[in-house]
Amino acid sequence: MKSKAKLIAIVAAVALLAAGGAGVAVWWMQHDKAGAKGADGKDVKVEVKDEKPAPDYKYVTLDKVLVMLRGPNGAAVSHYMAVDIVFKTLPDQEKRTKDHLPLLRTVAVKALSAYTLDGAQAMSVEDFAQLLNKAYAESYAADRREAPFAEALIGKLIIE
Structure with missing residues (x-):
């Protein structure tokens, strides 16, 4: 049991x-x-x-873009802006981006040289980045070419 x-x-x-x-x-x-x-x-x-994972970007630097700032009436004054620009690019476009640095410097100087001291001081770093990206997009569109980078970033900005 x-x-x-x-x-x-x-x-x-x-x-x-x-x-x-x-x-x-x-x-x-x-x-x-x-x-x-x-x-x-x-x-x-x-x-x-x-x-998909984000691409592994490379960063190409354009150092010391110097621009004289304008006075309130448009005349040149003894103030300047120094900008370091960083280009976010794909690894296969890195060499092409480096080859385009003289053009990229010229476009940046042209876009930034129209600003007065007061106008430049009133802008944020993001505003400058947007301005430069727009200028680069217009420049490459005018040449009917594709930009060798995804985005331009501001590495350093000094207004004296």
Whole structure:
């Protein structure tokens, strides 16, 4: 009789474990579905994108672009702006970007030389970066060529 009691206890333990496992599985499945619901309780479609990693950019520097600033009436004053520009480029375009540095310096000087001291001091670094990127885009569009860099960034800006 003792062996029958042991057998019943083992069968009961196995049944309890199976029921517990099923309960955990149901809870897990409900938990997964709850995560895909929006704040209003409706199902939210979750898209899994195959995102590519960002390209490994190289950075090419154009140092010491110096520009004399204009006075309020347009006359040259003894104030200047010094800018270091950094070009964000793909590795296969790095050499081409370096070859274009004289052109890029010329475009930067042309774009920045129209500013007065007060106008330049009122601008932020982001404003200068946008101005230069626009000038580069216009220059390359006028030549019907593609720019060898993705973006121009400001590495240093001094207004004296």
